Amino acid sequence: MNQTTLYDTPLPLSGERFSAWYRIAAGSLEEARAAARALSVEQTIEFPAELTTGRIAGEVVARVEGLEAAGPGVFEARLSFAVELVGGELTQLLNVLFGNSSLLPNVRLLRVGLSERLAARFPGPRFGIQGLRRRLGVQSGPLLSTALKPLGLTPKALAAMARRLAEGGIHLIKDDHGLADQAFAPFEARLEAVVRALEGTGAIYAPNVTAPGEATLRRARLARAAGAGAVMVAPGLVGFDRMERLAREIGLPVLSHPAFLGGFVPKGAGGVAPYALFGQLQRLAGADAVIFPHQGGRFAFSRQDCAAINAGLKEPFSGLPPAFPAPGGGMRIERVNEIRALYGEDLIFLIGGDLHRQEGDLTAAARRFWAAVRGSG
Amino acid sequence: MNQTTLYDTPLPLSGERFSAWYRIAAGSLEEARAAARALSVEQTIEFPAELTTGRIAGEVVARVEGLEAAGPGVFEARLSFAVELVGGELTQLLNVLFGNSSLLPNVRLLRVGLSERLAARFPGPRFGIQGLRRRLGVQSGPLLSTALKPLGLTPKALAAMARRLAEGGIHLIKDDHGLADQAFAPFEARLEAVVRALEGTGAIYAPNVTAPGEATLRRARLARAAGAGAVMVAPGLVGFDRMERLAREIGLPVLSHPAFLGGFVPKGAGGVAPYALFGQLQRLAGADAVIFPHQGGRFAFSRQDCAAINAGLKEPFSGLPPAFPAPGGGMRIERVNEIRALYGEDLIFLIGGDLHRQEGDLTAAARRFWAAVRGSG
Numbered sequence: 001m002n003q004t005t006l007y008d009t010p011l012p013l014s015g016e017r018f019s020a021w022y023r024i025a026a027g028s029l030e031e032a033r034a035a036a037r038a039l040s041v042e043q044t045i046e047f048p049a050e051l052t053t054g055r056i057a058g059e060v061v062a063r064v065e066g067l068e069a070a071g072p073g074v075f076e077a078r079l080s081f082a083v084e085l086v087g088g089e090l091t092q093l094l095n096v097l098f099g100n101s102s103l104l105p106n107v108r109l110l111r112v113g114l115s116e117r118l119a120a121r122f123p124g125p126r127f128g129i130q131g132l133r134r135r136l137g138v139q140s141g142p143l144l145s146t147a148l149k150p151l152g153l154t155p156k157a158l159a160a161m162a163r164r165l166a167e168g169g170i171h172l173i174k175d176d177h178g179l180a181d182q183a184f185a186p187f188e189a190r191l192e193a194v195v196r197a198l199e200g201t202g203a204i205y206a207p208n209v210t211a212p213g214e215a216t217l218r219r220a221r222l223a224r225a226a227g228a229g230a231v232m233v234a235p236g237l238v239g240f241d242r243m244e245r246l247a248r249e250i251g252l253p254v255l256s257h258p259a260f261l262g263g264f265v266p267k268g269a270g271g272v273a274p275y276a277l278f279g280q281l282q283r284l285a286g287a288d289a290v291i292f293p294h295q296g297g298r299f300a301f302s303r304q305d306c307a308a309i310n311a312g313l314k315e316p317f318s319g320l321p322p323a324f325p326a327p328g329g330g331m332r333i334e335r336v337n338e339i340r341a342l343y344g345e346d347l348i349f350l351i352g353g354d355l356h357r358q359e360g361d362l363t364a365a366a367r368r369f370w371a372a373v374r375g376s377g
Numbered sequence: 378m379n380q381t382t383l384y385d386t387p388l389p390l391s392g393e394r395f396s397a398w399y400r401i402a403a404g405s406l407e408e409a410r411a412a413a414r415a416l417s418v419e420q421t422i423e424f425p426a427e428l429t430t431g432r433i434a435g436e437v438v439a440r441v442e443g444l445e446a447a448g449p450g451v452f453e454a455r456l457s458f459a460v461e462l463v464g465g466e467l468t469q470l471l472n473v474l475f476g477n478s479s480l481l482p483n484v485r486l487l488r489v490g491l492s493e494r495l496a497a498r499f500p501g502p503r504f505g506i507q508g509l510r511r512r513l514g515v516q517s518g519p520l521l522s523t524a525l526k527p528l529g530l531t532p533k534a535l536a537a538m539a540r541r542l543a544e545g546g547i548h549l550i551k552d553d554h555g556l557a558d559q560a561f562a563p564f565e566a567r568l569e570a571v572v573r574a575l576e577g578t579g580a581i582y583a584p585n586v587t588a589p590g591e592a593t594l595r596r597a598r599l600a601r602a603a604g605a606g607a608v609m610v611a612p613g614l615v616g617f618d619r620m621e622r623l624a625r626e627i628g629l630p631v632l633s634h635p636a637f638l639g640g641f642v643p644k645g646a647g648g649v650a651p652y653a654l655f656g657q658l659q660r661l662a663g664a665d666a667v668i669f670p671h672q673g674g675r676f677a678f679s680r681q682d683c684a685a686i687n688a689g690l691k692e693p694f695s696g697l698p699p700a701f702p703a704p705g706g707g708m709r710i711e712r713v714n715e716i717r718a719l720y721g722e723d724l725i726f727l728i729g730g731d732l733h734r735q736e737g738d739l740t741a742a743a744r745r746f747w748a749a750v751r752g753s754g
Contacts, residue, residue: 007733009531012560042675045527046553048730056529085528087559089589091614095555095636102613102639103670103706105677150422151462152433154386176423177476182464183389212466212618214591236479237468239616241589259472262479263640263648270644293480298419300482329480353425356384 007047008054017080019065019113020097024075025106025269029067032075036064039107040079042100060085074269076110088121090241090285098272102264109272111312112280119318122244127253127288128321129314129346135229135253136171136204142340142347142373144169144366145326146355148194149176155185159193161362165355166203168366172289172348173198174232175208177257187211187219195227204229206255209246210237217242220250228252230288236261240285247286255326256287265301274305279312282323289324289348294339297330303342310343326350333358333372340376349373384424385431394457396442396490397474401452402483402646406444409452413441416484417456419477437462451646453487465498467618467662475649479641486649488689489657496695499621504630504665505698506691506723512606512630513548513581519717519724519750521546521743522703523732525571526553532562536570538739542732543580545743549666549725550575551609552585554634564588564596572604581606583632586623587614594619597627605629607665613638617662624663632703633664642678651682656689659700666701666725671716674707680719687720703727710735710749717753726750 022039026032040062041049049061059082066078086093098109114122125131133139146165148158162173173194181187187207194205205228209219216238220231230253235243237260247254264272272281278292290313293299295306306327314322325343328350340347351369358365399416403409417439418426426438436459443455463470475486491499502508510516523542525535539550550571558564564584571582582605586596593615597608607630612620614637624631641649649658655669667690670676672683683704691699702720705727717724728746735742 007527007530009529009534009561011529038675044555045529046524046555046729047527048734051730051733052527052529056527060527060529084559084561085555087557089557089592091587091589091611092555092557092559094614095557095587095611099554099611099614099636100639102637103635103642103676104639105644147423150384150424150429150433150437152386152388152422152429152437153384157386178421178423178462178469178472180464180466180469180472182461182469184386184461210468210472212468213594213622215466217590234468234472234476237471237476237616238618239614241615245590258480259476260479261640262477262481263638263642265480265640267482267644267647271640298415299480352423353428356428357425 007052008056011055011060013055013059013082013084016083016115016117018083018115018118019078019080021110022077022079023070023108023110024077025073026075027073029069029075032077033067035106036067036077036079039077039101040064043096044081044085046100083115083117086118090122090244091239093118094240104270106269108266108270109276111273111276114318119320122284124283124320125286125288125323126247129324130321132253132288132324137202138171141345142349143171144370144373145172145174145348145350146170147174147176147352148179149352151176151178152184155190155193158185158190159197162194162205163197163201164362165366166198166201168363169370170203170366172206172230173203174206174255177208177210177232177234177259179208180211188222191223191226191228206230206232208232210234217245217249220246220252224250224252230255232257234259234261235285240281243287244285253288254286256282256290258292273308275308275312278309280317283313283317283320287323289326291326291328291350293329294327294331299329306342314346324348328352333369336372336376384429385433388432388436390432390436390459390461393460393492393494395460395492395495396455396457398487399454399456400447400485400487401454402450403452404450406446406452409454410444412483413444413454413456416454416478417441420473421458421462423477460492460494463495467499467621468616470495471617481647483646485643485647486653488650488653491695496697499661501660501697502663502665502700503624506701507698509630509665509701514579515548518722519726520548521747521750522549522551522725522727523547524551524553524729525556528553528555529561532567532570535562535567536574539571539582540574540578541739542743543575543578545740546747547580547743549583549607550580551583551632554585554587554609554611554636556585557588565599568600568603568605583607583609585609587611594622594626597623597629601627601629607632609634611636611638612662617658620664621662630665631663633659633667635669650685652685652689655686657694660690660694660697664700666703668703668705668727670706671704671708676706683719691723699723701725705729710746713749713753
């Protein structure tokens, strides 16, 4: 080949770098080293490294900063990236972290370490645990949340349900994630009816603003104007960057829903570790509370996964505020103690169908849940 | 419980239903039947089915229309859904198809069958295979595409590279998906420089418009105004609905990139089958050409996966135009015959690093590729 020396240019690089940790499945340390090097190319230049020179070869290509065995057949690699590769955009940050490598069967994104400029560019949750507590006037202990459902109810029926739930002590009442803008419960009619029904109760409503294109932001603005206390969005459906926009522009707490995000849940040796997927990446994109399936419900999350999510939401992360875990997916009143023991004080119990299965009316059922939660721990 | 009969309301349902096929891993037909029923609830009401009555029980809950064994330990189920659940929104269509079930380890979305109203609401690719051919003036045979890379080059260097590639006969020149709006190659400067460099060559440029929030559409409008012939976007990063907006609003062919979409690639018994993930869902969201890793490159796609993608892009699908497969990821000139044999005439060869590894300059290397492609089949 005689195209050498083509591939370098004077580059405005500051030297600032950020890190990501990956788990690599490989048969030997040598194989893992080759895979880590391939990954460093895949996530940056995606180009024959031997044809690059100068700063592209030395600084644009990711650097393998460390590699060690982490168990039988698995290795952990730390890669560092020039902060300029991101250009200040969340979409490109995710692309650098796990764009093409999401397609690799043997690579898992474990966690992220921001640099100073990235942390300043992505300030994370606007409310976080403390801000959401202030908004709800509940300074300590777990919070209680539930969803308006089933799909098919009218705004009037949903509003009546919301009122009964709030009177039973539920703090945060969200839409079922299947409620969008269907003819049987149009977004605006539902918003108005539920907000009005909750007046004077102290409970806040998080309507689902997951929607195509600008409708997400438009509905969130309507929610704010109507007096909703929060919004819910599914970043798997609309992109993490649209959730980040909600956090930046709307001024309401943001509740993240896991719909269509399950592809990234580790299966085999790929995917994104729960610590990063439901913890760090959500905080990066501004979620104040994150819904995910608790262990032992209908989904296949382990207790260890849930502990990792809790840690990813609360451990120090470049100064980003911590966010609430909101485990759901088949929660039952009998499990309150066990759940609180796992997540600690800063926890939103997300109770769904089991509330409706209880004896008595919804208010009484919610009160029993709340009594169980207060008495737990 | 005494809350029965609460959960029904008069519903504006037309009776029109659409279908989705799922593969369910289960130990027996009975177990599979229970899983299919659970899936029908999970994807719709996510609520105790026994508490619903009337039209919610009979029409809002998905119906299991068929279930049969499909191999050892796997079953195939067809579910049907009331079209009104979607409310005409792509985000909610994806949510109904695979929102919560993306989190289930034993369920795979295999394919989708639209109903008449859905097909009218989501018209799919605006150009498709025929429209993109017209735009390029190439009425038959495979097309040739490559990416501007590596990351770190200036707009001037990228533009010079584009010119050399176009002179070698490359039809479609796209950005590397790592090119966003970085200081070393800002979007607008890159766009202007590359479009100018391609003038008079017949090649078209597809800048990467993957970006946060409204910047995607803003950059696409800039691309159209500057004279770019297409745009590229990664729906895994920005959501399928933002790609759909590009298809509807921009009036340029849309090239879909798989970055950050790999979570859905089947691992274990979950995920979305390649037929649906890189075929049907992409057409639903308006992609005219779809990039994915060809078998035998750096990624773990099988020959069968690639054939399924090709079928998902071209088979009749409720009147939606077919779209081009654009296999990439480690393509080499020696593989041209084999690749053409798999995909047929309607195919975009996406050649990356190997072009730069060839003897001679880029123009000569591109010409050799083009000669090999023309001579293939």
